[in-house]
Amino acid sequence: MTKPILALLAGATMLAGCNLAPKYARPQGAVPVALPEGGTYPRAATDAPDVTAIGWRDFFLNPQLRQVIETGLANNRDLRVAAGNVLQARAQLRTQRAALLPTATVSGSATYTNNIGAGVAGAGAGAGAGAGTGTGAGTGTGTGTGTGTGAGTGTGAGTGTTTAAGALTGSGDLEIYSLNAGISAYEVDLFGRIRNLTRVAQEQVFASEEAQRSVRVSLIAEIATAWLTMASDQEQLRLSRQTLGAFQETFRLTSEQFRIGVGSELEVRQAETNLQAARSDIAALETRVAQDQNALNLLAGTTVTADLLPAGFGTEAVTRDALPANLSSDVLLRRPDVLQAEHQLIAQNANIGAARAAFFPTISLTGLVGTLSTALSGLFGDGSFTYQASPSIGLPIFDGGRRSGNLAYARASQQVALATYERSIQVAFREVADALAQRGRIGEQVGAQSQRANAAQVAARLSEARFRAGVDSFFTTLDAQRTAYAAQQQLVTTRLTQASNLVELYRSLGGGLN
Numbered sequence: 001m002t003k004p005i006l007a008l009l010a011g012a013t014m015l016a017g018c019n020l021a022p023k024y025a026r027p028q029g030a031v032p033v034a035l036p037e038g039g040t041y042p043r044a045a046t047d048a049p050d051v052t053a054i055g056w057r058d059f060f061l062n063p064q065l066r067q068v069i070e071t072g073l074a075n076n077r078d079l080r081v082a083a084g085n086v087l088q089a090r091a092q093l094r095t096q097r098a099a100l101l102p103t104a105t106v107s108g109s110a111t112y113t114n115n116i117g118a119g120v121a122g123a124g125a126g127a128g129a130g131a132g133t134g135t136g137a138g139t140g141t142g143t144g145t146g147t148g149t150g151a152g153t154g155t156g157a158g159t160g161t162t163t164a165a166g167a168l169t170g171s172g173d174l175e176i177y178s179l180n181a182g183i184s185a186y187e188v189d190l191f192g193r194i195r196n197l198t199r200v201a202q203e204q205v206f207a208s209e210e211a212q213r214s215v216r217v218s219l220i221a222e223i224a225t226a227w228l229t230m231a232s233d234q235e236q237l238r239l240s241r242q243t244l245g246a247f248q249e250t251f252r253l254t255s256e257q258f259r260i261g262v263g264s265e266l267e268v269r270q271a272e273t274n275l276q277a278a279r280s281d282i283a284a285l286e287t288r289v290a291q292d293q294n295a296l297n298l299l300a301g302t303t304v305t306a307d308l309l310p311a312g313f314g315t316e317a318v319t320r321d322a323l324p325a326n327l328s329s330d331v332l333l334r335r336p337d338v339l340q341a342e343h344q345l346i347a348q349n350a351n352i353g354a355a356r357a358a359f360f361p362t363i364s365l366t367g368l369v370g371t372l373s374t375a376l377s378g379l380f381g382d383g384s385f386t387y388q389a390s391p392s393i394g395l396p397i398f399d400g401g402r403r404s405g406n407l408a409y410a411r412a413s414q415q416v417a418l419a420t421y422e423r424s425i426q427v428a429f430r431e432v433a434d435a436l437a438q439r440g441r442i443g444e445q446v447g448a449q450s451q452r453a454n455a456a457q458v459a460a461r462l463s464e465a466r467f468r469a470g471v472d473s474f475f476t477t478l479d480a481q482r483t484a485y486a487a488q489q490q491l492v493t494t495r496l497t498q499a500s501n502l503v504e505l506y507r508s509l510g511g512g513l514n
Contacts, residue, residue, distance in 0.1 A: 019192040021199070021353025022414075024346055030422040031429040035327045035436065042440040051505075052334060054320070056220050056512040062318045064308045065227050068300055071308075072223045075301025079219055082212040089201070089208040096201040099194045102186035102365075106179075110376075113174040177379050180370030182388075187364050193357035196350040203347035207340045214336035221507035223299045225500050228318065230292035231310035232496035236489060237285040238312055243485050244278040250464075250481065251275045254474065267474045274478060278485075313495055319502045327509070332428040335510040341421040348414040355407040366390040428508065435505035442498045446491075453491040456484035 037043065060066050073079065189195055251271040257263030296304050332338060371384040378384060396403070463480035466472040506512060 018190060019195065019353055020356035021192065021196050021350050024349050026342070027418060027422055030425045031329050031332070033329055035329055035331075035429070036433050037436070040440050041433075041436050051509045051511045052331065054506075054511055059320050059506055059511065060224060060318065061316070061320065064310065065224060065318060068227055068296065068304055068308050069220055069223050071302060071304065072219055072300040073216070076219055076299060077301055079212070079215055082208075082215040086205070086208045086212050089205040093198070093201040093205050096198050099187070100189065100198060102183040104181065104183055106181045108179045109177070111174075111176040113176075175374055175376075176372070177374070177376050178370060178372045179379060180368055180386075182366070182368035182370075184366050185364045186366070187362055190363060191357035191360045193354050193362075196353035196357065199350035200347045200354070203343045203350065207343035207347070210336045210340035210343060214340060217336060217507055217510070217512045219299065220512045221503050223296070224319075224503045226292065226295045226299055227310060228496060228499045228503070230289060230296065231313050231318075232492055233285055233288045233292055234310055235312040235492045237282065237289060239485075239488050239492065240278055240281040240285055243481075243488075244275070244282060246481065247271070247275040247278050250477070263474070270475065270478050274481060313492065318499055319506070321502065327432075329425075329429060331509060332425055332432065335428050335508075338421070338424050338428055341417070341424040345414070345417040345421045348410065348417040351410040352407070352414055355403070355410040358403045358406065361393050361395040363391065363393050366392075431508040432505070435501060435508050438497070438501045439505060442494075442501055446494050446498050449487070449491045449494045453484070453487040456480070456487040460484040 056069065057066060060069065187194065251268070251274075254263050254267045254271040258265055258268045293304065293309065296309070333342075366388075367390070368386075368388040370386050371379050372386050373379045373381065373384045460477075460480040460483070463472055463477045467474055467477040
């Protein structure tokens, strides 16, 4: 009995290496080999460090910003959701991996039965002589607890013999004890169906871990951008309040000149226009600063204390500026979101293998060993051993196209995952290329805007002096003041763009994990 079972297990072991999943090869050619450089893009930096090896604590130089990022990494709810997704995926992998091994169970039972027919009736014999009817009496003892007495009657010529059954006068209790251990319906994975499903679960774990890393990188960049945006708005607010004072002085001067008959009401109203515009800007900027703080609180997962909030753009650098420009596009393959898409693609490959395996026979085994006895003390005695083995094989002949549909779905899902992976690389390439393009010209833009703001301020001061000296009209002075104000506002915006560009380039290249 055991030899056929052992032969079946040996054959199953030999076939266990069969895998019907397509061989995975990383797709190539979705983007150019190298990232763009030259022209609009910055020149290659030969001594620049590997951006992916720069931890965020080394990249961000401002201690307040670093502390806000620390707070966000500890409290942000999106990051906690991502961590929970990883734990869920790992639990599902443990569940799926359990199907690779048989499930062993141990069970014991005791049965007590009351049976009034448990005694064995006694037997009696009687004899009669001569012709006619003879009667005999006998006494028998049963194996049960009762004693029976029987009477028999025989009829015949000569000597007759009769046997009588004894009547029971008691009842018996039957006891059965058993102890069993075995496996039930264990599927022998001949064609890799279970192994491929386990590979799917494993790749889902990897994908969820990369998704968590991607959320972490994005969170760091979002916190830094929100902090820099608040610094820019604070700087704009400071500028607007400073300009408001100048406009108030101009408005007072024109009003006084109009009162004594030297100026016109038109000049007063033009000065008031500038004044009210500055007041409107202040109100809007105060609202934006409050909203910026709300955004920071959400990203940090808690209320950011006032001592960690920026008061404006200072003179010290917020981030490092030594980012490389001469990079191969292979660096994009290490981005967490790209790795996440690749693990999803590998999982879909394994799904095809599982769908193909459904077309082949499935073999399952059920085995049981144990002991059986009518007495608890004899449960492990000689002759109490029992066993049972039930191998089975099954192959659906007709399923209405269900298996074919599952295979077609798996193949289509693999094509979707392939396109998603290639698109994730293309998106990463576009993000890095855009950041590099802006980086190539942002320094020149900041320099030009800075000179423009300085020139506008000088022009405003000269125009005001000429107006006081009676050389220029007041409208020239008003126009010069508006130009200087707008130039300074634009300079602050350009500085924000420069700082945000460095953060975006750092993020898009996959930095920020350490």
